[in-house]
Amino acid sequence: MWIDPRYLDFGCLTVRKLIDMRFRVLALALVTFWPVTASAAEIVIVDSGELPNVPRNSGGWTLLESGNSKGQIFTAKEAVALKSLTLKVKDVAAAGDIRVQFMPVQEGVPGVRLLREQNGKLPVSMEDNQSIRITFDMPLDLEMGEYAFILSTESAKLRFALGEVHRGGRLIRKNKATKGKWLVGASRTGGDFVFALAGLPLDEFPSVEGAKSHAGNGTQERREARVLTRDKNPGYSPIKLSENREQPNIITVMVDDLGWNQIGVPRATMGSNGPEFLTPHLKRLAEEGLCFTNAYAQPNCAPTRAAMLSGQYPGRANNGVYVVGNLNRFGKGGVSREEAKFKGPPQSEDVAAEAITVAEALKANGYRTAHIGKYHVGGHRGSDTLPENVGFDINIGGYTQGHQPVCFASENKEGKWLFRGLGRGNFDRFAQPYDMKYLKRYQLPPSLSGSPKHISDAVADAMDETVAALASEGKPFYLQVHPYAVHGPVRSRPDLKANAQNDEFYGFVQSVDSIIGRLMTVMEDPNGDGVRDDSISRKTVVFFTSDNGGTHKTNVPLSGTKGMFTEGGIRVPLIAWWPGKIPAKTVTGRMVHSVDYYPTYLELAGSRWIPAEDVHPLDGISFLNSLLDPEIADRGKPVFYQFPGYLDQRAEPCVVVMEQINGAQYKLIYQYEADQWSLYNITQDVSESKNCLADEPETASRLANSVRLWLQQKHPTWKPKFPIVKDTGAPAEIPSL
Numbered sequence: 001m002w003i004d005p006r007y008l009d010f011g012c013l014t015v016r017k018l019i020d021m022r023f024r025v026l027a028l029a030l031v032t033f034w035p036v037t038a039s040a041a042e043i044v045i046v047d048s049g050e051l052p053n054v055p056r057n058s059g060g061w062t063l064l065e066s067g068n069s070k071g072q073i074f075t076a077k078e079a080v081a082l083k084s085l086t087l088k089v090k091d092v093a094a095a096g097d098i099r100v101q102f103m104p105v106q107e108g109v110p111g112v113r114l115l116r117e118q119n120g121k122l123p124v125s126m127e128d129n130q131s132i133r134i135t136f137d138m139p140l141d142l143e144m145g146e147y148a149f150i151l152s153t154e155s156a157k158l159r160f161a162l163g164e165v166h167r168g169g170r171l172i173r174k175n176k177a178t179k180g181k182w183l184v185g186a187s188r189t190g191g192d193f194v195f196a197l198a199g200l201p202l203d204e205f206p207s208v209e210g211a212k213s214h215a216g217n218g219t220q221e222r223r224e225a226r227v228l229t230r231d232k233n234p235g236y237s238p239i240k241l242s243e244n245r246e247q248p249n250i251i252t253v254m255v256d257d258l259g260w261n262q263i264g265v266p267r268a269t270m271g272s273n274g275p276e277f278l279t280p281h282l283k284r285l286a287e288e289g290l291c292f293t294n295a296y297a298q299p300n301c302a303p304t305r306a307a308m309l310s311g312q313y314p315g316r317a318n319n320g321v322y323v324v325g326n327l328n329r330f331g332k333g334g335v336s337r338e339e340a341k342f343k344g345p346p347q348s349e350d351v352a353a354e355a356i357t358v359a360e361a362l363k364a365n366g367y368r369t370a371h372i373g374k375y376h377v378g379g380h381r382g383s384d385t386l387p388e389n390v391g392f393d394i395n396i397g398g399y400t401q402g403h404q405p406v407c408f409a410s411e412n413k414e415g416k417w418l419f420r421g422l423g424r425g426n427f428d429r430f431a432q433p434y435d436m437k438y439l440k441r442y443q444l445p446p447s448l449s450g451s452p453k454h455i456s457d458a459v460a461d462a463m464d465e466t467v468a469a470l471a472s473e474g475k476p477f478y479l480q481v482h483p484y485a486v487h488g489p490v491r492s493r494p495d496l497k498a499n500a501q502n503d504e505f506y507g508f509v510q511s512v513d514s515i516i517g518r519l520m521t522v523m524e525d526p527n528g529d530g531v532r533d534d535s536i537s538r539k540t541v542v543f544f545t546s547d548n549g550g551t552h553k554t555n556v557p558l559s560g561t562k563g564m565f566t567e568g569g570i571r572v573p574l575i576a577w578w579p580g581k582i583p584a585k586t587v588t589g590r591m592v593h594s595v596d597y598y599p600t601y602l603e604l605a606g607s608r609w610i611p612a613e614d615v616h617p618l619d620g621i622s623f624l625n626s627l628l629d630p631e632i633a634d635r636g637k638p639v640f641y642q643f644p645g646y647l648d649q650r651a652e653p654c655v656v657v658m659e660q661i662n663g664a665q666y667k668l669i670y671q672y673e674a675d676q677w678s679l680y681n682i683t684q685d686v687s688e689s690k691n692c693l694a695d696e697p698e699t700a701s702r703l704a705n706s707v708r709l710w711l712q713q714k715h716p717t718w719k720p721k722f723p724i725v726k727d728t729g730a731p732a733e734i735p736s737l
Contacts, residue, residue, distance in 0.1 A: 005089070041137065044123070071110060071172040089158055105143065228270040231266075250604060258485075264278050278499065291587045311358060312617070320719075329646055363391055371479075375400075406419055417453070434448040456511035482485070672735075
């Protein structure tokens with residue numbers, strides 16, 4: 001991110017006077033390492049009517065006094081020049097100094113790079129319904145991204161009003177109780193400061209239809225540059241698959257923690273991705289295939305993998321995986337265990353051995369099967385649920401582990417190279433340092449010679465080996481490749497980091513793209529002998545997706561992050577590729593959920609065998625018809641979520657339903673703690689900034705009835721878990737609107 005040095009002063013040195021365009025590298029170094037000089041700010045009393053209204057069932061306050069810093073994470077959804085900060089104040093017990101600082105957010109907390117610091121004195125007296133405005137001495141230029149402002153004082157004592165005004169924002173605090181670390185604020189009734197930043201539109205991200213209504217006073221061009229756009233499909237003639245066709249190979253690459261728009265593929269992200277994401281191989285996949293703009297996963301790793309493996313929602317008896325770990329993950333700024341009205345029920349961490357996995361179903365259809373990388377939903381209570389025991393002929397890396405403890409191999413005392421602590425050591429045989437033969441084969445920089453192997457390259461090595469082995473057998477195969485990237489720790493291969501302006505995360509994303517590049521190469525030449533006549537490309541379907549929303553950088557314009565049921569937590573990229581079958585350069589608005597892959601794979605395989613409905617019913621809907629004809633965008637059924645527990649500040653007990661109605665996509669949410677419903681028109685308001693429940697009661701009623709019918713369905717395997725009422729010990733009732 002480039003911060004214009006013209007607006008930053010450093011001690012007695014003013015960068016604007018010092019540099020010209022030839023010295024921007026020097027300027028960036030100064031911005032990174034030199035402290036920003038504090039400057040005086042004008043602080044005036046203003047009427048609180050200038051601030052957003054605090055919605056019902058929201059409110060609260062937070063105290064600011066000496067030694068008790070408070071901050072607010074916020075998102076710039078476009079490039080802006082900030083002029084002032086306005087805050088709603090509940091009362092001032094003691095007037096005095098106040099300091100505000102601005103800095104970029106890194107790993108969810110304020111980073112070390114200070115962009116602006118301004119000091120001022122509070123007015124001595126304030127009346128009810130008044131607030132303060134801190135006007136900057138000169139505008140603060142920000143690019144699109146996530147930032148924090150921090151408030152602190154030496155002598156003042158005052159309380160700021162809180163409210164659920166800016167969805168996705170979050171109050172943070174640092175004091176003696178937090179041991180000097182930034183933690184998410186403890187307020188449940190209000191998620192952030194009631195504040196406004198002059199020049200920054202925080203409340204909404206304009207839709208295509210609404211762009212013109214927001215464009216005035218010369219701002220139309222800037223706003224429309226950030227409007228979500230859907231590419232128009234070129235002309236194509238959809239094909240029909242014959243019943244006696246050849247069964248295609250199926251390869252699914254599912255990345256860990258990659259956000260919806262954290263790839264350099266504008267067709268897949270509706271133009272919302274930043275230029276920092278360099279993914280040419282994924283772009284090629286999209287150019288030759290189909291992008292789904294409404295693909296969804298579960299809100300974190302394990303439940304998504306369980307849904308894809310079983311084709312079932314967590315409410316099924318043989319799934320039962322709602323979240324990583326357990327359903328009572330309190331703290332970290334969320335509702336406390338003592339305050340919570342409910343407690344989460346027990347859950348499983350593994351897909352049950354009794355389940356008929358997608359691997360077992362495809363084997364029954366004549367497929368060979370393989371898993372590479374992260375698994376996470378087997379082995380916690382015995383080996384009978386590990387990949388090799390639930391239908392996978394080959395398992396490289398699949399274990400209980402949820403992330404990679406290291407990104408680079410290292411040498412032990414015996415001189416053996418290995419990935420320390422990673423699973424059962426399956427990738428250690430790929431851990432040798434880069435040599436010139438390897439670098440030449442994969443066209444990597446010679447400077448890597450002798451350096452430690454990166455885990456993404458080891459995953460690609462295992463993938464190359466597995467594809468070659470499966471292709472040689474002459475049978476159709478199913479391969480799921482689950483890279484450990486981009487789950488933390490976030491470490492990038494040195495050349496990719498350098499290519500990403502020294503940013504570890506953007507380089508880490510490039511390592512994912514390199515896996516796709518390796519996949520395209522091995523499909524064209526499985527034997528690696530340079531002869532392409534043994535290509536399997538034209539008889540292979542490839543899917544690329546993620547297991548949940550992003551947890552690094554920003555998910556703008558989506559609200560929230562991994563673990564949440566907002567779009568930023570559950571919307572994921574999805575690209576499908578099948579030369580000669582899937583029309584190239586196409587896009588579809590078809591909703592897809594993780595449970596939909598299983599029935600899609602079976603239909604691709606010809607549905608010669610499917611699990612019995614009374615033994616293993618599938619909750620998903622095949623989207624093969626949309627693969628062949630992207631203009632078919634109707635899923636036919638809503639997408640449901642049910643979460644009966646707690647995940648720190650990110651999630652409380654809730655039920656969610658999404659459905660496309662009359663050309664618009666709606667999301668209805670019921671929150672048990674607040675006993676409150678919310679409705680969002682995702683098509684018009686992808687940032688989920690406006691609760692339209694009161695405006696569209698018929699839509700809300702229709703969706704609430706769908707939730708009730710879904711939870712009440714009768715089937716021997718339907719065993720949904722509900723939050724437990726602490727006062728009675730009984731399961732919570734099914735909600736009614």
